[in-house]
Amino acid sequence: MKALISVFKKEKVVEFAAALKRLGVEVVATEGTARVLSENGxxxxxxxxFTGFQELLGLGAGGGAGGGARGSAGGSGKVKTLHPRxxxxxxxxxxxxxxVNLLPLEFSGEGVEREGVEREGVEPLEGMDIGGVALLRSGxxxxxxxxVVVNPARYDAVVEELAAAxxxxxxxxxKLELAREASKYLLAYGAEIDKILRREKKDKYREEK
Incomplete structure (x- = not known):
């Protein structure tokens, strides 16, 4: 069995991946996540x-699931996991x-999160994750x-159950419980996208007036 790991939040990911390896699971990861894991042995x-296809549209920093502004040093880019393989x-x-956990929507690709504050040169949906969302939906x-694991707090329990099975x-x-948690996570992410789009609509209306 293989595990695909592609996370923006690196909390506990090294311990999780190492434990999976000890159980005989092959770990596949996107560039930024792979770099963190490799640096920790x-x-x-x-x-x-795995795909035989290089990541595309590289940026400066980051390293989570593909298809959003998740570039990182070392040849990674926005398009990582949108591949049929x-x-x-x-x-x-x-x-x-x-x-998988997703990149914050207003992540600039240069290590900057707006956290609700407008900053020059950062588009409202710059960090919108496409590949990561697709991975979660596939799972x-x-x-x-x-x-499908979106919450780092679940890592230990997943490893313990795998070891005992x-x-x-x-x-x-x-797996059903994890899928439901992932579904709620995606719903919350979609709601944040809607908030941004509503804000953009209001801004455009003000400009037109």
């Missing part, structure tokens, strides 16, 4: 190695764990076979 397969692997459960769709698989109940 965790062997990892980069997404670009990735989604086919999730659909067939070759990738049995999808651990949720196949939740019977794939564990006879066939090295999480229970259906756990």
């Amino acid at each position: 965790v062997a990892v397969t980069k997404v670009s190695e 990735i989604h086919a692997a999730i659909a067939t459960a070759e990738i049995g764990i999808v651990a 949720i769709k196949n939740f019977e076979e794939v564990a 006879e066939e090295g698989r999480l229970s259906r109940a756990t």
